[in-house]
Amino acid sequence: xxxxxxxxxxxxxxxxxxxxxxxxxxxRHDTVYWYQQGPGQDPQFxxxxxxxxxxxxxxxxxxxxxxxxxxxxxxxxxxxxxLGDSALYFCASSxxxxxxxxxxxxxxxxxxTVV
Amino acid sequence: AQTVTQSxxxxxxxxxxxxxxxxxxxTSESDYYLFWYKQPPSRQMILVIRxxxxxxxxxxxxxxxxxxxxxxxxxxxxxxxxQLGDAAMYFCAYQSYGQNFVFGPGTRLSVLP
Numbered sequence: 001x002x003x004x005x006x007x008x009x010x011x012x013x014x015x016x017x018x019x020x021x022x023x024x025x026x027x028r029h030d031t032v033y034w035y036q037q038g039p040g041q042d043p044q045f046x047x048x049x050x051x052x053x054x055x056x057x058x059x060x061x062x063x064x065x066x067x068x069x070x071x072x073x074x075x076x077x078x079x080x081x082x083l084g085d086s087a088l089y090f091c092a093s094s095x096x097x098x099x100x101x102x103x104x105x106x107x108x109x110x111x112x113t114v115v
Numbered sequence: 116a117q118t119v120t121q122s123x124x125x126x127x128x129x130x131x132x133x134x135x136x137x138x139x140x141x142t143s144e145s146d147y148y149l150f151w152y153k154q155p156p157s158r159q160m161i162l163v164i165r166x167x168x169x170x171x172x173x174x175x176x177x178x179x180x181x182x183x184x185x186x187x188x189x190x191x192x193x194x195x196x197x198q199l200g201d202a203a204m205y206f207c208a209y210q211s212y213g214q215n216f217v218f219g220p221g222t223r224l225s226v227l228p
Contacts, residue, residue, distance in 0.1 A: 035160065042161065044160070045159055045160065088216060090216075104206075105220050106206075
């Protein structure tokens with residue numbers, strides 16, 4: 001079965017550069033979530049999208065932006081990268097029904113290293 | 116590639132009762148970590164409990180405990196004296212020493228008053 005695909009799997013950027021992370025949800029899933037997990041930390045919720053509209057916002061820095069496209073894939077854009085942005089970035093997708101708690105399928109993550 | 120399976124999409128428990136959430140995983144590695152995360156509607160991921168694979172003793176954290184069966188690759192979470200605030204999505208996760216992190220699909224736990 002198709003899973004959540006994230007690309008790239010690994011990314012190395014220098015300080016002040018820009019990075020774009022991509023997430024391709026499971027087919028027919030309409031909701032995408034982004035999480036950031038720093039070394040030794042719990043995943044932190046950044047932002048989510050439902051039907052191409054932002055649905056929830058967590059602790060996403062102003063330097064980051066994200067969007068969900070018509071094919072439901074999502075991109076997380078990160079500008080003016082800082083060393084502290086080095087982390088594992090997870091994307092998860094779900095099919096959002098009327099309930100607020102839904103099964104979410106996670107991708108394998110993109111490991112971003114800022115040097 | 117490692118995989119994590121949670122075979123129970125939904126579970127419910129009566130307040131003050133005990134419930135067990137199942138998790139199985141597949142890996143060829145011998146050293147790794149296992150986690151249970153709680154996700155309330157706020158979308159936060161809250162660490163409930165963590166187990167190092169080299170430790171035979173099951174991890175315990177207040178009302179939460181695990182039954183870690185390394186040979187069977189099973190890592191179930193037991194919640195005792197369930198409270199209304201325990202209602203959430205629960206994700207089982209695996210992490211190798213090489214930092215590869217894999218989540219299961221989650222189990223939605225309802226607590227009935």
